[in-house]
Amino acid sequence: MKPQIVDFLSGQQKQEAAQKFFDSLRQGANVKYELPEPARGPVERKQVAATGPSKGAEGAQVTIVEFSDFECPFCSRANASVDQVMKTYGDKVRLVFRQFPLEFHKQAQKAAEASLCANDQGKFWEMHDALFANQKALGVEDLKKTAAGLKLDAGKFNTCLDSGEKASVVKADQADGSKVGVNGTPAFFINGIMLSGAQPFDEFKSIIDAELSGAKK
Numbered sequence: 001m002k003p004q005i006v007d008f009l010s011g012q013q014k015q016e017a018a019q020k021f022f023d024s025l026r027q028g029a030n031v032k033y034e035l036p037e038p039a040r041g042p043v044e045r046k047q048v049a050a051t052g053p054s055k056g057a058e059g060a061q062v063t064i065v066e067f068s069d070f071e072c073p074f075c076s077r078a079n080a081s082v083d084q085v086m087k088t089y090g091d092k093v094r095l096v097f098r099q100f101p102l103e104f105h106k107q108a109q110k111a112a113e114a115s116l117c118a119n120d121q122g123k124f125w126e127m128h129d130a131l132f133a134n135q136k137a138l139g140v141e142d143l144k145k146t147a148a149g150l151k152l153d154a155g156k157f158n159t160c161l162d163s164g165e166k167a168s169v170v171k172a173d174q175a176d177g178s179k180v181g182v183n184g185t186p187a188f189f190i191n192g193i194m195l196s197g198a199q200p201f202d203e204f205k206s207i208i209d210a211e212l213s214g215a216k217k
Contacts, residue, residue, distance in 0.1 A: 023200075034086040045192030046180040052173065053115075055085065055096035062191055062211050064204075065096045067177040069185040070131045071105035071113060071138055077133055078186045078198040085204050092212060097128065099173040100185050107138035110161065112170045114143040117160035119153050 031153045048065045066082070068075045085093060100118070101108030111131055118127035130146050131138065137146065140161065147157045160166065177187065181194065188195040 043063045043193050046189055046194060048180050048189045049094040049176060050094070052096050053100045053119050053128075054094055056097040057091040060092055060094035060095065062089070062093045062208050063096065065098060065180045065189040066091060067098050067100040067173070067185060067187045069101045069105055069108045069146060070115065070128075071097075071108040071135055071137065072102065072185045074198040075186045076132045076135060081199060081201045081204055084201045085208065087210060088201075088205075093208065097124070098177065099122060100177045100182055100187070101170065101174070102185060109167070109170065110140055110143060111138045113164065113166040114147070114157075114161055116166040116169055117157050118147060118150065118152060120160065123150055123152060123157065126150050 050063050050065050052065075064082075064085070068078075082095065087097060097115075098111040101112045111126055115124055115127045115131065118124055126149060127146065130150065131143075134146075137143075143161060144154070147161075148154055179187065181187075184196065186196075186198060188199075188204075190204065191211050193207055193211075195203060195207060
């Protein structure tokens with residue numbers, strides 16, 4: 001699998017670099033878009049269960065289901081776009097996080113379990129942010145130190161993590177992700193419309209605006 005993995009990662013890096021270059025050219029040339037956005041054709045929607053830690057209004061018009069891996073550098077980069085989405089749209093968008101640790105990320109499985117153990121104590125998003133902020137500290141002992149820093153009940157957290165009781169939840173998330181075509185991270189489903197990779201905010205905005213516009217009709 002190594003050649004395929006290398007190709008996948010290098011491909012995403014090239015795509016990101018190209019996008020940044022094009023954006024810089026547009027900004028430097030003061031480009032303005034005068035043409036209306038072309039009409040969208042039929043889009044494929046996947047049926048993805050919105051189960052897992054979430055934030056945003058329960059009755060939001062748009063639900064984003066994210067499949068992610070705490071050891072994945074592209075997932076960490078995508079957080080900026082996701083945060084901007086939540087700040088921009090407020091109660092119009094709900095975000096649901098589901099686990100998809102990749103096999104070649106050896107510490108991702110336990111990190112996923114740790115986030116769910118933290119969720120039991122009402123601190124999923126705090127753990128989520130801490131893990132992505134320091135992806136070099138995802139060993140089991142590091143995870144326990146992070147939990148202690150978040151003022152979690154150490155006994156309950158350590159027992160949860162060491163027992164592997166959340167492994168089945170992670171496995172179920174992975175199975176659901178695979179069924180709808182997830183083969184890399186991050187992967188987002190915006191009202192069932194798939195957006196793959198660490199995409200810029202404008203890519204999310206394009207889909208969300210279309211969904212909100214359609215909901216008004």
